Amino acid sequence: xxxxxxxxxxxxxIEVTDAIRDFATKKIEAIHIxxxxxxxxxxxxxxxxDRQMAEIVLFxxxxxxxxxSTSCDDLYAAIDETITKIMRRMRKHKTRxxxxxxxxxxxxxxxxxxxxxxxxxxDYDGETDAPEDPKPVRISREGYDLRTMYKEDAIxxxxxxxxxxxxxxxxxxxxxxxxxxxxxGEYSIIELGNELKA
Numbered sequence: 030x031x032x033x034x035x036x037x038x039x040x041x042x043i044e045v046t047d048a049i050r051d052f053a054t055k056k057i058e059a060i061h062i063x064x065x066x067x068x069x070x071x072x073x074x075x076x077x078x079d080r081q082m083a084e085i086v087l088f089x090x091x092x093x094x095x096x097x098s099t100s101c102d103d104l105y106a107a108i109d110e111t112i113t114k115i116m117r118r119m120r121k122h123k124t125r126x127x128x129x130x131x132x133x134x135x136x137x138x139x140x141x142x143x144x145x146x147x148x149x150x151x152d153y154d155g156e157t158d159a160p161e162d163p164k165p166v167r168i169s170r171e172g173y174d175l176r177t178m179y180k181e182d183a184i185x186x187x188x189x190x191x192x193x194x195x196x197x198x199x200x201x202x203x204x205x206x207x208x209x210x211x212x213x214g215e216y217s218i219i220e221l222g223n224e225l226k227a
Contacts, residue, residue, distance in 0.1 A: 034057075034058075034067050034068065034069065034070060035068075035069045035070070036053075036054050036057055036058075036069075036070045036071075036072070037070070037071050037072065038050045038053045038054065038072040038073075038074070039071075039072070039073055039074075040073070040074050040075070040076075041073065041074070041075040041076075042075060042076050042077055043074060043075070043076040043104075045074065049074060049104065049105075052105060052108060053072045053074075053083075053085075053108050056108060056109065056112045057070045057072070057085070057112070060112070060115070060116060060119070062116060062119045062120065062123065063123075063189050064119075064122065064123045064126060064188070064189040065089035065090055065091060065093045065095075065119065065122050065123075066089055066090040066189070067087050067088075067089055068088050068089055068090060069087075069088040070085065070086070070087050070088070071085070071086045071088075072084070072085050072108070073085075073086075074104055074107075074108070076104060080100045080101070080102075081100065081101060081102065081103060081104040081107055082098060082099065082100040082107060083098065083099055083104065083107035083108040083110075083111045084096070084097070084098035084111065085097055085098070085108075085111045085112065085115055087115060087119075091188075093122060095115055095118050095119060095122070097111050097114035097115045097118065098111060099111040099114065126185060126188060126189075175196060175197065175198060175205075176197050176198070177197065177198040177199075177200050178197050178198075178199075178200055179199070179200050179201065180199065180206070180208065180218060183195045183197045183206070183208045184208055184216055187208055187209070187210065187216070193209060193210075194207050194208065194209040195207070195208050195209075204220055204221070205220070205221040206218050206219065206220050206221065207219040207221070
C-alpha cells in the first residue's frame with residue numbers, strides 16, 4: 030500500500046494510545062492487495078463494559094468503499110479480525126474485476142492497425158516547410174517493463190494501475206499491442222507493425 034495513504038485512528042469511550050494507533054496503522058499498511066487501490070483509511074475503536082469493537086472503512090479508487098467491524102473481548106484481536114474481513118472483501122472486488130474481463134466479454138474491444146507513412150506523403154517538403162513543433166510544458170521520461178500477457182490481463186492491468194495505456198506483447202500471437210480506455214467499460218487495442226515484433 031502507498032506510504033502516502035491517509036490513515037486516521039479515532040476512539041469512542043477510549044483514548045487512543047500510540048500503541049493502538051501504531052498497531053492499526055501497521056496492519057493497514059501491510060495490506061498488499063493491488064486492487065482496489067486504497068486512497069484513505071479510517072479506523073474507529075470503541076471500548077465499552079461488555080465489548081471492545083474495531084471498525085475500519087477504506088475509501089478506494091473507482092469510488093469503492095469497503096467497511097468491516099468486529100466486536101470481541103480484546104481490542105487488538107478485534108482490529109486483527111477486522112483487517113482479515115477487509116482483505117477478504119478486497120479480494121472479492123479483484124475477483125469480480127478479473128471475471129468481468131474474461132475473453133467472452135471482449136466484444137467491446139476494438140483493434141486498430143497502425144499505419145506507417147513514408148516522408149514523401151507528408152504535407153510539407155523537408156524541414157524548411159515543416160510546421161513549428163509545439164513547445165511541451167513538461168516531458169517525463171520513465172522506463173517501461175514490457176511484459177508478455179493476454180489482452181484480458183492487459184485490460185486488468187490498465188484498470189489496476191490507472192495508467193492511460195498498457196503496452197504489452199500478446200501471449201497468443203506474439204505481437205506488440207497497446208490497449209487504452211475509450212469509455213468506462215470500453216477499450217481499444219492498437220497492434221504495432223511487424224517490424225516491432227523482434
